[in-house]
Amino acid sequence: MNNSDSMSVAERVEKNLAKRYRAEKRFRIFGMISVSIGIIALIGLFTQIISNGAGAFxxxxxxxxxxxxxxxxxxxxxxxxxxxxxxxxxxxxxxxxxxxxxxxxxxxxxxxxxxxxxxxxxxxxxxxxxxxxxxxxxxxxxxxxxxxxxxxxxxxxxxxxxxxxxxxxxxxxxxxxxxxxxxxxxxNTIFFTSGDSAEPEQAGILGALLGSLLTLLVTLLLSFPIGVAAAIYLEEYAKSNKFTDFIEVNINNLAAVPSVIFGLLGLAIFLNFFNMPRSIPLVGGFVLTLMTLPTIIISSRAAIKAVPPSIRQAALGMGASKMQMILHHVLPLALPGMLTGAIIGMAQALGETAPLLMIGMVAFIVELPGSVADPATVLPVQIFLWADSPERAFTERTSAAIMVLLAFLITMNTFAIWLRKKLERRW
Amino acid sequence: MKKLLLGLSFSAAIATSFTHAAGRDSISIVGSSTVFPFSKVVAERFGKTTNFKSPTVESTGTGGGFKEFCKGLGVNHPDISNASRRIKQSELDMCKANGVADVIEVLIGYDGIVLANSVKAKQVKLSRKDIFLALAKKVPNPDGSKTLVDNPYKTWKDVNPSLPASKIEVLGPPTTSGTRDAFVELAMEGGCKKVDWIGALKDSDKGRFKEICHILREDGAFIEAGENDNLIVQKLDANPNALGIFGFSFLDQNADKVQASSIDGSDPTFDTIADGSYPVSRPLYFYVKKGHMEVIPGIKEYLAEFTSEKAWGDEGYLTDKGMIPLAKEKRNQIAKNVKDAVVLKSL
Structure with a gap:
């Protein structure tokens, strides 16, 4: 380059420097603004819910x-x-x-x-x-x-x-x-110890809480093993050909299917074909399993991919079989990532009402469910039903129920983070 | 492989145990969201004062309820369907086709549909004709000829000079709602009939009559505000110029925020709805499968509780929830029919 007669490189950098610093600063401010919008929205939501719902306690x-x-x-x-x-x-x-x-x-x-x-x-x-x-x-x-x-x-x-x-x-x-x-x-002990009621003063959240717990238990027990097994097969064993590509595309698409579709599927398969009863957490868990499977498979595959090939090669080089390599090395290292996926899936399942509508879990149920085969409803459904009730006293109970749902979610996530920290291994 | 077989047979065992599913020991109720609050109270009291379990009540909407109800006999299908209108012939036929031949009909009371605005504004006095003219998609030509034009009215004063000069803005439920059906049928059609030449169409050309009377305008004067009546009340509170359409029980509970408009000179109150002088009210029903009465424990007792004076009587607990009771003789008649399990023959 021989345009150095006008300006040296150092001069040009010098000239641009202030501009670049300004751009850098703007960029940082945009980020800060985004974060503060999020925080303000969150604070607004929380104060609204807490001020509305505090009376219900x-x-x-x-x-x-x-x-x-x-x-x-x-x-x-x-x-x-x-x-x-x-x-x-x-x-x-x-x-x-x-x-x-x-x-x-x-x-x-x-x-x-x-x-x-x-x-x-x-x-x-x-x-x-x-x-x-x-x-x-x-x-x-x-x-x-x-x-x-x-x-x-x-x-x-x-x-x-x-x-x-x-x-x-x-x-x-x-x-x-x-x-x-x-x-x-x-x-208000009644609120924490009883099921739903037509009278606000006797209405409690425990029925819905147990319903959510039972439904999520079924969901977790089914979707995690199935999802992880599917991910392992697809990542470690499946040959890459048209067929596996086809499966991959379909799994990714399934993750974006509106949840109510899974409800319709549940209605057709579990209720109409297998003749299972309406309104029970077992069927709810089956439907939510269908819904969360794609999420778990996708994140588990990502977690398996992130395990360095050197670890696999070292295991195989030391004479491990492929199964031993997966079970002893890949899976433990990928587990934290898989758990993150499972938690995202579970949190999503916890908040769902649409698929449960189809299988009769959007219902008024007074008795507390004792097993996965007793009629039950779940927390978001309870919130919806109360929000829809004419009695004024249900307004504050709706907000209180939202707090219980948030508390449930936070507990669940904390447990998962703790588990992840415990299982995490550095290499 | 052995484990796999074991797993398969285990899941098959679970599946078959449900096909037998003799296990249902509580009544299953589906249907109208309007009847839902009343059904809830009876279900709860029934569960707490007898040795039976409380029934499970689902709010599926009237049409959705009949769909489930008429799918067949057996413990996997609901026993009772609530309805905010009478069962249709087509639904009854569907029931029959699926083996649900004997259905008991129970008329339980009435519900009023109100048009209301915020208490911050003045009460509005409407006629059904005003409602039709303000909300129909097509209205009779204002020049008096027997033609239809797209609704030209912008303010209530345009519709009727005695009404205020505020913009027409009505919040109401979407088409999936039973409240909307009833509003269209009772208020819109009622007002529509008042226009002589359209009224005459009812006998000669029913399809066209419905097309004129039942279609609400879509230019922003009528706003679909969702199924949630509480939300409509909140929106009215925020916007004193708007009117809203919802069920009487919500008016009852929010008297500090909203006031009802009078329709054809009659304010919606307990008494005017019960004696029929308030024109926009509808009957509420539920339907029971006779074939289930011997199978599911407690149906007879549930029916007895629902049709007892302490529940649906003039001072019963259902009236506390906003249901308008039937006349005494009618109640006695229906209670007797229920006791004898008289089956609905035809509509």
């Missing part, structure tokens, strides 16, 4: 003097389960309410009064009496579950009271109970 209770009157209950022998089942527990709750507000006499007003206490109070009295038959005939001062309308009003009473469906008289009663400290909020 507390539940309002009413203090009542309840007389376990044998005649009113219609129970003569408190050890007879049949009598216990049909006892008139509503009756004794109503008596207690009337006693607390003796001025209420009109039919319509009485009805309004009774609606302050949840039906859950009756179920609770029933179980109290079952556990402790001596209660019959005694009067107990008990904190019983308040109705959801009372709950929402009482919690919002401090700043902007939400009246909703309550009438003036009911508000007056609640105020009078509140003033004499006969209303209080307690930690």
């Amino acid at each position: 507390f539940q309002t209770y009413v203090k009542l003097d309840i007389t376990f009157d044998a005649d009113e209950l219609g129970i003569s022998d408190p050890t007879d389960p049949d009598q216990l089942m049909i006892g008139n527990y509503d009756g004794i709750v109503r008596d207690a309410l009337r006693e607390r507000f003796p001025s209420v006499t009109k039919r319509r007003e009485k009805r309004d009064l009774y609606s302050l206490v949840s039906i859950g109070a009756s179920y609770r009295l029933q179980s109290d009496l079952r556990q402790n038959p001596q209660l019959l005939g005694t009067t107990q001062t008990l904190w019983v579950l308040a109705d959801d309308d009372v709950d929402v009003y009482f919690k919002s009473r401090e700043d902007e009271p939400f009246i909703g469906r309550l009438n003036d008289l009911q508000v007056e009663w609640i105020e009078s109970l509140a003033k004499s400290n006969e209303l209080k909020t307690k930690f």
Whole structure:
């Protein structure tokens, strides 16, 4: 080059240097902006969910003097389960309410009064009496579950009271109970210990949590071994020809298929052909296995590819068989990467509702599932069902359920990271 | 190889155990999302006050429910299907073709569909004709001739001079929703009939009549806001100029945010819907397979709970959830039919 007469290389670099520094700085700022947008969105989401859902962890209770009157209950022998089942527990709750507000006499007003206490109070009295038959005939001062309308009003009473469906008289009663400290909020254990309910104050997340757990267990037990075995075969044994190319293209395509398609497939195969029952976690797990398999296969293959060929050659050179080489060397080194793939797949499966809709897991189920063959629903479905319910008290429970889902996800991921760290080997 | 065979036979054993699946001991219910909340309460109370398990209730939509329901008899198919309209002849035929011959029909009550706006704005007084003119894709030519034009109305005042001069903006459910079907059938068709020459078409050319009355405009005045009624309520709260279409129970629960418009001079309340003076209300049903009553434990008891006065009566717990009860005589009649397991003969 002989244009050096105008400028030397050093001069040209010097001239561009400031510009290059500026470009570098801009580039870095773009990155920082992207990260902060992400963080702001995350903080916004979390504060929204937490501020909406915090109320759900507390539940309002009413203090009542309840007389376990044998005649009113219609129970003569408190050890007879049949009598216990049909006892008139509503009756004794109503008596207690009337006693607390003796001025209420009109039919319509009485009805309004009774609606302050949840039906859950009756179920609770029933179980109290079952556990402790001596209660019959005694009067107990008990904190019983308040109705959801009372709950929402009482919690919002401090700043902007939400009246909703309550009438003036009911508000007056609640105020009078509140003033004499006969209303209080307690930690909402029901939310963590029971299944779904049509009444918000009795609705719990445990049913859905167990459902998710059982479904994911089935999914993990099926998809991880199958996915890893498929990946090993494709990477280590399969010859590269048109057929394996075809399989590879199809696996990659399957990863992008909308999840509801897997639901339709599940409906056709598992329900209609194999005649499996609707709404059970076993079938849910099968369907989600189909969905997560491509993700696991793809990431496992990537992990196997990342194991240096020198390790394989060394193993073979020392006289290991191909199976020994894979099991003793490739697999342990690839395992952390495979686990990452499995976790991505599981996290995806945890959040799915669409494929489960088809096989009947989008359902109202009160009983807690005890095995993979009991009807169950899963966490995101529970969130969806609550978000869709008209009762105001379900709004905060929806947010609380989202928190439980996030907590579940974080626990799952933490466990996976711990496992990965433990298994990781350096070479 | 031996292990493989073992594995295969094991999975075959699992599969066959489900083909026998005598194991279902809880009732399975599918169907309408409108009946879903009512079905839920009964299912829960039934489970807690008897020795039977609580039924599983799925919200699949009325049409989707019948599809599953009519697939056949046997424990792998649902026992009960909820519906926010009566079963169609075609669905009944499908049931029959699949061996579900004996179906018991239970009318349970009514649901109102409301048009509402934010409480921050003034209440709107509409007639069904106003609704039709404001929301139909094609409306009768304003010059009075018997022709149709693309809906030219921009504001409510254009439709009816007594209405406010705000832009027509209505949020409603998508076509997959039973609420939408009922709204179109009751409000739109009701208003459509008021135009004499279109009303006359109903007998002469039913297809054309439906085409005129049932198609909602797609130019942005009617906005499909999704199946979630809570979302519509929230959007109305944020936009006081808009009206929204949703079920009565959501109005009941959100009285602090939204107010219902009166339709043909009648506000939607418990009483006006029950006595039929509020025009946009629909019957709610469920259908039971008679063939399952002996097989699945608890169906009879569930039906008894649903048709008891403490559930569906004037002061029953279903009314707390927003269901509008039937008249007393009608309830007694239906409860008796249910008890005797009277089968639906034909529509």
